[in-house]
Amino acid sequence: MSDKLGVFGNPIKHSLSPRIHSLFAEQTGRHVDYQRLLVSPYGFSSAVAGQFSQGLVGANVTVPFKQAAYRIVTQHLGSAAHSGAVNTLISAPHGGLIGANTDGDGLVAALKSKGVSLAGRRILLLGAGGASRGVMPALNAEKPDVIWVWNRTPSRAEQLASLFDSAQVLRHWSSARKPDLIINATSASLFGESLALPEHLLDADTVGYDMVYSRDATAFQSQFKASGGGVCFDGLRMLVEQAAVSFSLWFSCDKPETEAIYHQLRNEL
Numbered sequence: 018m019s020d021k022l023g024v025f026g027n028p029i030k031h032s033l034s035p036r037i038h039s040l041f042a043e044q045t046g047r048h049v050d051y052q053r054l055l056v057s058p059y060g061f062s063s064a065v066a067g068q069f070s071q072g073l074v075g076a077n078v079t080v081p082f083k084q085a086a087y088r089i090v091t092q093h094l095g096s097a098a099h100s101g102a103v104n105t106l107i108s109a110p111h112g113g114l115i116g117a118n119t120d121g122d123g124l125v126a127a128l129k130s131k132g133v134s135l136a137g138r139r140i141l142l143l144g145a146g147g148a149s150r151g152v153m154p155a156l157n158a159e160k161p162d163v164i165w166v167w168n169r170t171p172s173r174a175e176q177l178a179s180l181f182d183s184a185q186v187l188r189h190w191s192s193a194r195k196p197d198l199i200i201n202a203t204s205a206s207l208f209g210e211s212l213a214l215p216e217h218l219l220d221a222d223t224v225g226y227d228m229v230y231s232r233d234a235t236a237f238q239s240q241f242k243a244s245g246g247g248v249c250f251d252g253l254r255m256l257v258e259q260a261a262v263s264f265s266l267w268f269s270c271d272k273p274e275t276e277a278i279y280h281q282l283r284n285e286l
């Protein structure tokens with residue numbers, strides 16, 4: 018019999034998660050039935066309750082429900098307690114749901130797989146929404162020199178930065194030194210919108226990471242290059258890595274191998 022899993026989101030049609038988890042299941046000799054679960058904007062908690070009562074053993078949560086997921090779980094695992102956002106739901110043994118956030122571990126693993134180290138580095142994080150909240154604990158734990166948080170709406174950046182010791186709000190580009198790494202956690206790329214990038218702070222050594230992925234360059238990747246930045250990755254590796262951590266939580270197993278699966282998905286995009 019297959020273990021029932023799924024991903025809640027809206028939109029959800031193009032999610033790669035079913036494909037990724039079926040590859041993990043194949044690799045680890047398990048049988049899973051992983052579905053895309055489209056949820057209406059106000060129907061999240063009832064959809065989750067309904068699916069888990071029908072035998073779901075675990076789920077992922079994606080845009081725009083990660084903060085709602087944080088609020089409905091009965092227990093937060095690890096960094097989810099500090100991030101205010103949950104991307105992984107696990108059925109608790111005695112009822113209720115456990116919430117985890119694997120995005121941060123996924124991002125850090127993705128950066129390491131590209132040879133990007135974080136300890137002692139200057140990081141500029143663009144955005145202060147759910148995506149940024151999710152990755153902040155893991156970035157902070159890597160002990161960077163500083164994480165500057167920039168957001169279009171500065172009050173949200175202030176709120177987020179106040180929770181982490183290595184974070185500072187960046188209100189004006191002029192107050193920053195050159196970052197080693199710029200991470201785009203805004204949703205601008207999703208809508209093909211460009212961001213105000215501090216061009217004078219970028220050079221060929223500046224590394225970029227867009228949490229959004231795409232077959233062709235994302236809007237952020239194109240802009241980063243045009244602004245004089247160096248190598249800039251899209252978010253596909255992060256997607257695979259966060260999925261691997263979720264899989265290991267659902268099945269209490271080691272993280273599946275990700276390298277070959279990442280390359281396979283890249284070819285399939």
Ligand code: ATR
Binds near residue numbers: 143144173
């Ligand atoms: P998510 O949970 O996916 O992060 P969100 O909470 O709506 O979604 O946050 C989206 C982030 O993208 C926010 O930081 C948002 O900035 P605001 O807080 O000012 O809204 C940012 N964002 C979206 N479109 C943007 C744009 N065109 N330029 C700059 N920032 C943008």
